[in-house]
Amino acid sequence: MKSYFSTYFFSTILTLFSLPLFAGNPIKVKGHITCGKEHIPYVTISVNDGQLGTTTDESGHFMLELEKGETYHLTVSTVGYKTIEMDWQADNTHQELHIEIQKDLLELNEVIVSSSRRAQNRNETSSVVNVIGKELFQSANFKVAGEGLNYISGARVETTCGNCGSTELRLNGLEGPYTQILIDSRPVFNGLVGVYGLEQIPVNMVDQIEIVRGGGSVLFGANAIGGTVNILTKSPEFNAYEVGSNFSTIDGASNDYNVYFNTSLISKNEKTSGYVFGSYRNRDAWNANPDDIYYKIDEDGNPFGDPIKDDFSEVTALETISVGTKIYHQLNTQNQFTFDAKYTHDTRRGGNKLDLPYEEADLTEAIKMHIGSASLTHDWFSQDKKWHLNTYAIAQFVNRDSYYGAHQAPDGFGLTTGSTIIAGSQMNYDIGKVAGGKTFLVVGAEFINDRINDKKLAYHDPETGKWTNDATVSDQNSNTYALFAQQEWTNAKWSLLTGVRMDYVNITDYQNHENDKSVPAINPRVNLKYKILDNLQVRGGFATGFRAPQMFSEDLHIEVTSGQGVRTVLDPDLKSETSISYNLALDLDQEIGTTQFYFLVEGFHTTINDRFDNQYHYQDDGTLILFKRNSTSNAVVKGLNFETKIAPSESFMLQANYTLQSSMYGEENQWGDEESSTSKHILRTPNQYGSLTANYKITNQWEASLTGVYTGKMFVPYLPGGFINGEMPENEELIETEQFVDMGIKVAYTTKLSKNSNIQIGAGVKNIFNQMQSNFASGIDKDAGFVYGPYTPRTFYIDVRIGNLLN
Known part of the structure; x- marks a missing residue:
């Protein structure tokens, strides 16, 4: 280093x-x-x-x-x-x-950076890039970046734990670790941050989110198999400010309060500029089934005693503080420096008796997380503007205090620390005309160091009967050395993006050096676009990818099931996972009179070899430990994405997305501890899902928005330990869920507050039809992973925003 x-x-x-x-x-x-x-x-x-x-x-x-x-x-x-x-x-x-300039009612021509880390018109890129902007965030009172990702075709954000509220993004049917999440084009979402990261990014710091489905560019990592999500934070482009607050309530008792600010300042000579943001959020816990009953369980697993009313939360209580700044300084026309710093403090707790200390409640899942990061970037441009050298260094440090335990367990305390160091350099060269087309070359190198240490602060050894302090669960260091090269060639009809990325991953396991691994990988990627007509084009892509046998975010999510903590270790024989993916898309944009219309259909097919899967093993003392293992079969995910946008006028815009897909293993795969607990389905993956947004500007001051998310049926596992509707399931069960339609509506009014400031007041309802899963688990020993469908019930809210850029 x-x-x-x-x-x-x-x-x-x-x-x-x-x-x-x-x-x-x-x-x-x-x-x-x-x-x-x-x-x-x-x-x-x-x-x-x-x-x-x-x-x-x-x-x-x-x-x-x-x-x-x-x-x-x-x-x-x-x-x-x-x-x-x-x-x-x-x-x-x-x-x-x-x-x-001309109105772009459908916003098809946004400037994006997620294909080559240089600004491009979205309509001209060789791969399909979707963009989420501030309009969507404001249309439904979104508080964090993850909420907006449900409104992109092929994307689903799901809650994976009913106690702590962890979330996961799936792109094209693939789980979270198959998607590369970036902050300002940098891979700082390490294994530890990724557990709750999508809920820790307030929307007031986000300028836009760019989503590339499939392998895409080689610049962003070999594990970007499902796709890449690039969260671009706001930059100081002009003197501006905004302050706001919103209040939500489920039932008048479970409330969610958020207040935020952001401001940017530009120096008189425009050579120095800065942006500062801050956000505070406080959410109460909520219990979905307070009238359900459960019983105490004896040593043989039989219920006894009087019935007890459920008092365990389904929506987690949380308190999050985020602050940050971004500063630009231009030395001259050739050199610019950028400094960026962020800090997040996230506290969340689920279970019951939330006013008591963790170990005195019947069930507690709780974390206190501190995340700090800083980066320095230097951009140099040659005098003839053909060369652009971007050099960067980033450091991020994470500290997570946790408690995961049931039955007032004294050994539920844990401490996880992580650090990520990233340094790299990328050279963009405008070669000029080659074979009648513009040609750009990108070459670069990147180094990523990711260190994770996870330990229990107290552990009872069943063999010796003694307590051990600071028992290490995982202590892993990963160094990734990457070289990449990419060339883009484009003319009036064709656009060809070809690249190759070489990664060398060195993993050191300080607990057991027999698990040390060094993994080389070479992954080529190709994207091709052909413009059939001025408004009709076809795009295709081919990509390979791999995942090294290391700890990922879902491994570091510690939950409670059957009254015991669930932790993850790596199987010593775990091999690298490889993949091959293809996609083909056709999109059309058309103006008919005053109506603008856009339609896209995209097919995707991904084959995963030696897929990582979970195998359950009970220790002698009953503690459940989840091992990662190599799948005995491969997996295939394939399907179709559909998108359409219609804008008859400046006053009305409608967008709809829909996905049909199949996610299957090559042969029966074991998902539980029992031999009969097998399935060919990749679990928690519906075969169809979609979204809808509609915006109507009633007058210059009044506007209304309608949003909706559709989730089809899927298979979800249930592990015995808790009650469902007062009954204790005897065996592990694979449940086919119902389908859900989660609709929301918002009305907003904007008016002048002063000469240079506007105020906007909005009110609305989320989940109008109160769509929730029909069965909730009850009791101390309930399966925390048995959660699916919309996370919150019908919710009413009001928000107020004041700023000089509101319209």
Whole structure:
């Protein structure tokens, strides 16, 4: 590590002193941007792929300082309007630049970065990229980033634990570890953060989320098999602020309160800018089945005594604080530094008797998590704008205190610590015209160190009868060394993205060095787009991937089942998992009169070899330990995604997504401890699901939104230990769930608060039809993993937002 950071430091110093500073003949260029007769405020004008830039003010005007005689490439973009790219020469001392832009009612032309880490028009990329923006977050009172991912075709966010409320994203039917989640294009979602990470990112820090289904680019990791989710945080583009608060209630007693702020400031010379955000959330626990009864269990597993009313939570109590900042400083036209820092404190608790100490309740799952991260990035551009070198270093540290125990267990306390260090460099080179098409080359290297230490603070050894302090469950260090190269070639009809990534993963198990592994892997990926017509195009992709035999986020989620803690260790014989995936998509965008229309159909097929699966083993003292193992068979996930958007006018927009899929093992796979507990189905994966959003602007001040998520039937396992409807299941059971339609509605009113500020007041209902799973487990020994369908029942809310950019 020391040598790597030394290399970064000296390369940066050499870059700064060996390259000439901006010393040409600058001129001030004034301009304005309009749509018809209306001037458009807060439009971003990016010069030479972000080397320079500015935004229009409240009146739609801007000013740039450029070098006389130079030709610049301008990218003009803002939410709700079509992106314009143009070349322009600064040839007069006093130049007035007028740019006319058009409404993009369906927002098909957003600027994205998730194909090559450079800004591109989404419609021009060789792979399908979906974008979630602030409009969706505001349409349904979303508080965290994960809530919006249900509204992308092929994506599902599910709750995986009824006690602690952990969540998991599935893309194209594949579980969370098959999706690479990035923050600002960096893989800081390590195994420990990934357990609750999607609920720890407040929406007020998010600019947009970009989703690429399938293998996609080689830049973001070999384990991006299901896809890549790139959460792009807000950047300081203009002086702005927003404060807000929202309040939700389920039944008048279980409430969810959130308050937040964000602000950005730009220096007068526009060379330094900063963004600061903060968020606080407090949610009460909620019990779905307070009228259910259960009984105490004797040593033989038989119920006895008087019936007891269930008082265990299904919605977890939580308190989350998030703060952060992002600062840019442009030394000159060739060099820019970015500093980013974030801190999150997350406390959550499920079970019963939440006012008592953990070990005095009948059942407790609780965590106190501290996450801190900081990054420094340097961007260098050559004078001819053809070279762009991006060098970065990131550090993230996590501390998680936990308690997982039932029956007032004294040994339920645990401590898990983790650190992630990432350093890398990427060079983008604009080769120019090759064989009649623009050609871009990307080469880079990345190093990732991920250290995880998980231990119980007290452990009772059944063989010796003694208590042991600080019993280590897992102590693993993983170093990943990666080299990647990618070339993109595009002309008026074709776009070809080819790349290869070489990873070498070195895993050290400090508990048992016999489990140490060194895993090399080479993974090629290809994406091809052909424009059949100006508004009709087909895209196809091929990707290979692999997962090294190491601890993942789901391994570090400790739950309670049958009254015992469930922890994960790795099978010593666990091998790497490999995959091959294909996808083919056809999309059409059409204007018929004033109506804009978009339709996409996409097929996907993924084969996974030596798939990681879970095998249950009971220790002699009854403690349940979950081993990772190599599957005895492969798995195939395949299906179709459908998307459509319709906008008859500026006042109304409708979007719908639907997925049909099949997720199967090659042969019967054991999912429980009993020999008969087998299935060919990949569990917790419905064969059909979808979403709907509709926005209607009633007047300039009033607007209404309708949202909905459909979840089809799926198979969910139940492990005995608790009661269902007052009865104790005798055997492990595979349950086929019902289907769910979770609808929500919101109405909002926006008006002027002052000359430069607006206020928006909104109110709505989530889960209007109160769609919940029909069977909930009861009792101290209930199966915490027996949770499916919508996480919260019918919920009423109100929110207030104040800022200078509300419309």
